[in-house]
Amino acid sequence: MKRTEIKAVLQQGDVGAKVKVMGWVRTKRIGKNVAFIALNDGSTIKNVQVVVDTTGDFVKLLENVYTGAALSVEGNLVESLGSGQKVEIHAEKIDLLGKADPNEYPLQPKKHSLEFLREKAHLRFRTNTFSAIARIRHAMIFAVHKFFNDKGFYNIHTPIITGSDAEGAGEMFQVTTLDLSNPPKDDEGNLNFKEDFFGKASNLTVSGQLEAELAALALGKVYTFGPTFRAENSNTTRHLAEFWMIEPEMAFNDINDDMDLAEEMLKYVIRYALDNCMDDLEFLSKRQQDEEKNKKADERSMELIEKLNFVLENPFARITYTEAIQILRNSKPNKKKRFQFVIEGWGADLQSEHERYLVEKHFKTPVILTDYPKDIKAFYMKQNDDGKTVRAMDVLFPQIGEIIGGSQREEDYDKLYNRMKEMHIPEESMWWYLETRKFGSVPHAGFGLGFERLILFLTGMGNIRDVIPFPRTPQNLEF
RNA sequence: UCCUCCAUAGCUCAGUUGGUUAGAGCAUCUGACUGUUAAUCAGAGGGUCCGAGGUUCAAGUCCUCGUGGGGGAGCCA
Numbered sequence: 001m002k003r004t005e006i007k008a009v010l011q012q013g014d015v016g017a018k019v020k021v022m023g024w025v026r027t028k029r030i031g032k033n034v035a036f037i038a039l040n041d042g043s044t045i046k047n048v049q050v051v052v053d054t055t056g057d058f059v060k061l062l063e064n065v066y067t068g069a070a071l072s073v074e075g076n077l078v079e080s081l082g083s084g085q086k087v088e089i090h091a092e093k094i095d096l097l098g099k100a101d102p103n104e105y106p107l108q109p110k111k112h113s114l115e116f117l118r119e120k121a122h123l124r125f126r127t128n129t130f131s132a133i134a135r136i137r138h139a140m141i142f143a144v145h146k147f148f149n150d151k152g153f154y155n156i157h158t159p160i161i162t163g164s165d166a167e168g169a170g171e172m173f174q175v176t177t178l179d180l181s182n183p184p185k186d187d188e189g190n191l192n193f194k195e196d197f198f199g200k201a202s203n204l205t206v207s208g209q210l211e212a213e214l215a216a217l218a219l220g221k222v223y224t225f226g227p228t229f230r231a232e233n234s235n236t237t238r239h240l241a242e243f244w245m246i247e248p249e250m251a252f253n254d255i256n257d258d259m260d261l262a263e264e265m266l267k268y269v270i271r272y273a274l275d276n277c278m279d280d281l282e283f284l285s286k287r288q289q290d291e292e293k294n295k296k297a298d299e300r301s302m303e304l305i306e307k308l309n310f311v312l313e314n315p316f317a318r319i320t321y322t323e324a325i326q327i328l329r330n331s332k333p334n335k336k337k338r339f340q341f342v343i344e345g346w347g348a349d350l351q352s353e354h355e356r357y358l359v360e361k362h363f364k365t366p367v368i369l370t371d372y373p374k375d376i377k378a379f380y381m382k383q384n385d386d387g388k389t390v391r392a393m394d395v396l397f398p399q400i401g402e403i404i405g406g407s408q409r410e411e412d413y414d415k416l417y418n419r420m421k422e423m424h425i426p427e428e429s430m431w432w433y434l435e436t437r438k439f440g441s442v443p444h445a446g447f448g449l450g451f452e453r454l455i456l457f458l459t460g461m462g463n464i465r466d467v468i469p470f471p472r473t474p475q476n477l478e479f
Numbered sequence: 480u481c482c483u484c485c486a487u488a489g490c491u492c493a494g495u496u497g498g499u500u501a502g503a504g505c506a507u508c509u510g511a512c513u514g515u516u517a518a519u520c521a522g523a524g525g526g527u528c529c530g531a532g533g534u535u536c537a538a539g540u541c542c543u544c545g546u547g548g549g550g551g552a553g554c555c556a
Contacts, residue, residue, distance in 0.1 A: 029515050036515050049516080067506090084516045108490060108506055109517045115549065116490070170555065207556095232554055233480055245556060340552080352552080405556065450556030463549090 001074060007043035013077045013087060020074045021048060021089065022097065024126060027109045028065055030054065035062055039071060042125075045132050045279050049080065049088040061094055067109055068100030068126070114466055121470055121479050129287055132280035133459050133467055136273060140455060143272035144225060144246055147265055153221040153248060158208030160227060163200055164429055171231040172203035173241075204229035209247050209446060210380075210433050213409060216249035216444055217436050223248040225451075233474050237463040238400055238453060242472040249446035255382070255391040255408040258445035259368050262395050262404050263316050265449075266366075270308050273458050281305055281458075288460040301399070304460045310365075317363040320371040321389065322346065327362055328354055349376045355396045367396045379423045381407040382443075383415055393447070400456050406447020413437040 001020045009019055023041035035054050038047040050073050052058050065071065074093040080086060106120055107127065117124040124130040148155065161175050177197040178184065186192040193201045208224040215222040228245040248261060273281065285304035292300045302310065319327075328334055328343045328350075341351045350369075359367050371389040374381070381390035395404035410416040416437055420427050427434060455467040465471035470479045 027517060029513095029518055031513050031515065031518090034514065036518090038516080051514080081514050082516070083514095102507060103489075106489075110490070110505055111517085112490065113549095119548090228556080230555075234554060235480085236552080236554095237550080239555070243556070400556095402556065448556060453556060 003072075005043040006039065006041045006046070006048045009048055009077065009089075010044065010046055010087065015077055015079055015087060017077055018074065019077045019089060020072065021050075022070070022072045023048070025065055025067055025069045025071060025100075027067060028062070030062060037065065037071070037073075039073065040126075040131075042131055045128055045135075045283050049082070049085050050075070050091050050094075051088050052091045052094065058091070058094060061096060064096055064099055066100055066102040066105065068102075068105040068107060069096060070098035070100075071095065072097055114463065118465055118471075119478075125469070128283055130466075132283050133455070133461065134469065135280050136277045136284075136459055137455055137467065139273060139277050140269055140451070140458065141225075143269040144265075144451075146272075147268045148221075148223045148248065151221070153223045154215070154219050156208070156212055156215045156219075156222045156224050158205065158211040158224045158226060160205055161198075161202055162205045163198060163202050164210070170206050172206055173229050173231045175202045175204060206230055207245070207247070207448065209249065209448065210430075212247050212249040212446065213444065214432070214436060216251045216446070217440070217442065220252070221248070221250045235474060237465075238456065240452060240464055240468060240471055240473060243464075243468065244451040246449040246451055247446060249444065251442050251444045253408075253445045254443055255370060255393055255445055258406050258408060258447060259316075259318060259370070259393055262368070262393070262406065262447055262449075263366075266395070266403075266454075267312055269454070270312055270458065274305070274308055274312075281308070284459050284461075301460065307398075307460075308458070314365045316366040316368050316395065318368045318370065321350075321369055321373065322371065324350065324354075324358060324369055327358065331357060331362070333357060347373050347375070352401050355401050356398075359396045359401075360398050366398070369394050369396065374419075377407070379419045379425050380409050380416065382410045383419070391445075395447075397453075397457055400453050403453045403457065404447050404449045406445065408443065408445040411437060411441045411443050413441065 001018070003020050003022050004013070006021055006023060009021060013019060021039060021041065023039040026038040026040050026047050029036045031054065033053070033055060035052040035058075037050040037052060039050050040047045050071075052062060054062065072095040073089060073091050075089045075091040077087055078090055080088040082088070107123055112127070117127060117130065125134060145155065178191075178195065184192040184195040186194075193199070196202070205226075206228060208226055208228075212222055212224050224247045225244065227242060229242055230239075231241065232239065248265075250257065250261070281304060288301060288304055301307070325343060325346055325348075333339050334343050339351075339353055341348075341353070343354065359365070370391065370393045371384060372392045372394075373388060374383060374390045377390050377392045381392050383390055391408040393406050394402050397403045410419065413434065417427065417434060420430065452464050452467050455461075456464055459467060461467050465473065
């Protein structure tokens with residue numbers, strides 16, 4: 001008999017029909033006449049209840065059925081006598097596919113801490129929380145590709161190994177095949193990368209942006225969605241050494257088009273989650289509320305689904321950096337010196353506390369900040385006529401802060417070249433980037449979206465290590 | 480990298496001012512009961528109190544160092 005997934009059984013199973021399901025046991029309740037097994041196969045967060053006759057031959061088999069065991073069950077799909085579910089399966093045939101010794105299997109039908117489950121990352125997919133996150137993560141990957149495809153963007157695979165060390169987005173992981181216990185040296189005693197695999201120093205990419213720009217300046221609209229690596233010693237709930245980034249890049253577009261795209265895209269994928277992941281979102285909402293029930297009322301998060309709808313229904317606030325500084329200088333926490341970093345004047349970089357004030361207290365909606373001082377932003381951003389600011393735009397979200405960083409790019413060869421000189425970017429390794437400004441240069445813009453930060457927001461989780469299956473962070477490379 | 484907090488049963492945690500035999504819930508086992516919903520009830524087993532050193536008549540509790548982890552900051556997505 002052919003297996004049916006539990007999602008299909010629960011949604012469109014014919015009552016009275018015979019079905020076969022396979023899955024992992026979540027709980028077993030054994031009684032005098034019948035036992036109940038909650039079975040889950042990952043197709044949905046919902047379990048199917050298997051009812052087993054304990055007066056017959058199943059008794060012996062049930063002795064080996066514990067939380068975590070894998071079963072194949074054949075039986076009749078019937079209307080449930082109990083109140084917790086509409087239908088259930090009356091088992092006629094049960095095969096124990098894989099045992100799970102309860103003395104060794106670490107997951108129990110109870111609440112585990114996220115820290116504990118992080119150390120059991122190989123098994124945490126089997127919990128409601130982590131399977132829900134995995135399903136939502138998939139849906140968001142799909143929604144991102146669908147969004148860009150439907151808008152006529154082309155997906156570009158930018159390189160993962162790069163010879164450029166000037167992307168300027170952070171510390172890089174070096175890639176080498178040299179013998180590190182006895183590395184070759186040149187005449188001056190420095191490492192001789194000519195003997196390395198590529199004949200030069202090579203690293204893992206910190207951004208696909210520069211290559212995406214090359215493609216955009218021929219194909220019009222492109223995006224990347226790939227792994228990104230940062231060797232920063234960052235130990236926070238929103239940084240990973242290996243994460244996934246989405247980077248659209250559009251020719252013939254300015255910073256306003258860039259903001260429109262960012263807002264439209266975020267709303268599109270949030271809508272997609274609400275339309276396609278409601279079971280998982282509802283579970284995660286309850287999880288978050290349960291976790292925060294000991295907090296004071298004003299410290300609790302907005303209910304997850306309400307929060308997502310709120311973002312959909314309200315336009316993002318769009319203000320310049322200069323306006324933000326004005327608001328912050330006049331804000332209560334600044335006047336009362338409640339900020340750890342008091343805003344003194346124009347030019348200061350905004351700290352997380354300032355971004356959170358703007359988003360969570362002042363505007364109470366996502367905020368797009370533009371036109372930052374050029375000295376705190378990257379070399380490739382388009383310089384404004386004031387000589388002080390660049391056309392950068394950061395999208396700030398409640399709780400997680402910067403979810404998107406983007407800009408209009410400097411398309412003028414001389415301005416770009418001079419800025420690279422000022423910022424000590426080695427132009428000889430960037431000749432190919434500069435050439436695009438020599439041949440048919442046009443205004444263009446793009447941004448980078450941290451995929452895991454998006455998932456943090458959508459799931460209400462608090463730690464980025466819980467929204468990627470196998471997180472890579474400093475001093476942590478298990479699994 | 481900096482600041483800060485934590486480490487007690489398989490899991491989640493309590494453990495008073497340093498004081499006699501270290502507790503609870505869940506899980507496991509035994510029994511009862513039962514169309515149950517993380518079932519319920521009664522009982523049992525289960526501990527190198529993270530590691531090393533120190534103070535003390537006496538350390539789970541205090542001190543030092545180490546290890547592991549959480550949270551915050553910076554860097555950023």
